[in-house]
Amino acid sequence: MSAKKHIVKLLHLYCYANEELKEDEVFIKHKGKKIWPVNKKYASLKPGEKIEMNVEIPDVEEGELLSLEVWDWDLFSANDHLGSATMKVDGPGGPYLVDMRPSSTEETARYSIQWQVPWSE
Numbered sequence: 453m454s455a456k457k458h459i460v461k462l463l464h465l466y467c468y469a470n471e472e473l474k475e476d477e478v479f480i481k482h483k484g485k486k487i488w489p490v491n492k493k494y495a496s497l498k499p500g501e502k503i504e505m506n507v508e509i510p511d512v513e514e515g516e517l518l519s520l521e522v523w524d525w526d527l528f529s530a531n532d533h534l535g536s537a538t539m540k541v542d543g544p545g546g547p548y549l550v551d552m553r554p555s556s557t558e559e560t561a562r563y564s565i566q567w568q569v570p571w572s573e
């Protein structure tokens with residue numbers, strides 16, 4: 453018997469505090485692969501801003517802990533892993549808001565992701 457599968461829809465990304473002085477150049481990874489933003493390298497965000505994500509992650513098994521990595525793109529140095537957000541996928545519901553857990557105690561960036569599991573046919 454195989455586990456039930458769901459689509460996880462990412463709705464919005466909120467920035468409460470950033471890593472850099474002006475704007476962070478944010479992108480999101482899932483299982484080591486960039487999944488957002490879709491048609492560009494990153495999205496620029498500063499504190500107090502919210503941006504629409506509108507991306508779907510298919511085939512998430514019921515009960516799975518879905519983990520998303522939040523990254524800041526940098527031109528002259530390695531990109532920074534700001535932190536990770538974990539969502540427990542129990543079935544259709546939401547929207548929910550999950551806080552990113554910072555990657556270290558020195559990390560200043562604070563982000564949250566709004567997500568939901570839509571009802572399917």
Ligand SMILES: [Ca+2]
Pocket residue numbers: 472475476477524525526527
């Ligand atoms: Ca940057």
Ligand SMILES: [Ca+2]
Pocket residue numbers: 471472524525526532
């Ligand atoms: Ca940086």
